[in-house]
Amino acid sequence: MSKLFRAVIMGPPGSGKGTISERIAHSFGLKHISSGDFVRENISANTEAGVLAKTYIKKGLLVPDHVMTRLLLPRLEEMTKYSWLLDGFPRTLAQADALNSICDLDVVINLNIPLETLKERLRHRWTHPSSGRVYNMYFNPPRIQGLDDITGEQLIQQEDDRPEALVARLRHYKDIAKPVIDLYKAKSILYTFSDTETDRIWPNISTLLSTKIPIGQSDARCASTH
Numbered sequence: 011m012s013k014l015f016r017a018v019i020m021g022p023p024g025s026g027k028g029t030i031s032e033r034i035a036h037s038f039g040l041k042h043i044s045s046g047d048f049v050r051e052n053i054s055a056n057t058e059a060g061v062l063a064k065t066y067i068k069k070g071l072l073v074p075d076h077v078m079t080r081l082l083l084p085r086l087e088e089m090t091k092y093s094w095l096l097d098g099f100p101r102t103l104a105q106a107d108a109l110n111s112i113c114d115l116d117v118v119i120n121l122n123i124p125l126e127t128l129k130e131r132l133r134h135r136w137t138h139p140s141s142g143r144v145y146n147m148y149f150n151p152p153r154i155q156g157l158d159d160i161t162g163e164q165l166i167q168q169e170d171d172r173p174e175a176l177v178a179r180l181r182h183y184k185d186i187a188k189p190v191i192d193l194y195k196a197k198s199i200l201y202t203f204s205d206t207e208t209d210r211i212w213p214n215i216s217t218l219l220s221t222k223i224p225i226g227q228s229d230a231r232c233a234s235t236h
C-alpha cells in the first residue's frame with residue numbers, strides 16, 4: 011500500500027479551492043473533504059451539530075471552532091485508510107491546533123489571488139445550493155444556463171458573493187488566516203501559489219504533488235481514535 015498523504019488547501023473566497031481540489035482529487039486519487047459541503051450535508055440531515063451550525067450560517071457568520079471541530083474531526087478519523095485533501099478547514103488557529111492534535115499534514119497549498127480577480131470571479135459564480143457545486147459563467151458554465159448539470163435544479167447567486175460583501179469577507183479571511191499561514195510556514199509545509207488563472211496555477215500544483223505523493227510505503231499517520 012502507498013503511504014498516506016494529508017493535504018490542506020487554503021485561500022480566500024473565490025480563490026479556486028473547490029475548483030483545484032476537484033482536479034487534485036481526480037488526478038491524484040485523494041479524497042476531497044470540503045468542510046462547507048460537509049456542513050451543508052449535516053444541516054440537511056438535521057444532525058445535532060448541523061442544526062447548531064445552521065443558526066450561524068443563516069446570519070452569515072462563521073461557525074464557532076468547537077462546532078466545526080466536532081463536525082470535522084470524527085469525519086477525518088473515519089478516513090484513516092485514505093489519503094485526503096481538506097478544503098475550507100482549518101480556517102482559524104484553534105481549528106489548525108485541533109487538526110494538528112490528530113494528524114501530521116504533508117502539504118498545505120495556499121492560494122494567493124488578487125482582490126480584483128476574486129471580485130470578478132465571485133460576481134459570476136453560480137452555486138447549486140444543495141450540493142455546493144459551483145459554476146462560473148465564463149470559466150466553467152453549466153451546460154444549460156441557470157441549471158445544475160447533474161440534477162437540472164436551479165442555480166443561485168449567493169448573497170455573500172456580491173462585490174460589496176466580498177471586501178469585508180476578505181478582510182476577515184486575512185485576519186483569521188494569517189496565524190494559520192504563519193504556523194504552516196514555520197512547519198515548512200506551506201506552498202503558496204500566486205496568479206490570476208487557475209489554469210496557470212494548476213500545472214505547478216500538479217508538479218508539486220507529483221514529487222510529494224510517495225508510493226510504496228505504508229504509514230497511517232492520523233490517529234484512529236481520540
Ligand SMILES: Nc1ccn([C@@H]2O[C@H](COP(=O)(O)OP(=O)(O)OP(=O)(O)O)[C@@H](O)[C@H]2O)c(=O)n1
Nearest residue numbers: 022023024045046049067071072073098099101
Ligand atoms: N471551517 C469552516 C468552514 C465552513 N464554515 C461555514 O460554512 C459555510 C460554508 O462553507 P464554504 O462552502 O467553505 O463557504 P464559503 O464561506 O462560501 O467559502 P468559499 O467562498 O471560500 O468557497 C461558511 O460560510 C461558514 O459559515 C465555517 O464557519 N468554518
Ligand SMILES: Nc1nc2c(ncn2[C@@H]2O[C@H](COP(=O)(O)OP(=O)(O)O)[C@@H](O)[C@H]2O)c(=O)[nH]1
Nearest residue numbers: 024025026027028029131135145146149207208
Ligand atoms: N474566470 C475564472 N474563473 C475561475 C477560475 N478558477 C475558478 N474560477 C471560478 O471562480 C469561482 C470561485 O472558484 P471556487 O473553486 O468556488 O473557489 P473557492 O471559493 O476558493 O472554493 C467559481 O465560480 C469558479 O468556477 C479561473 O482561473 N478563471
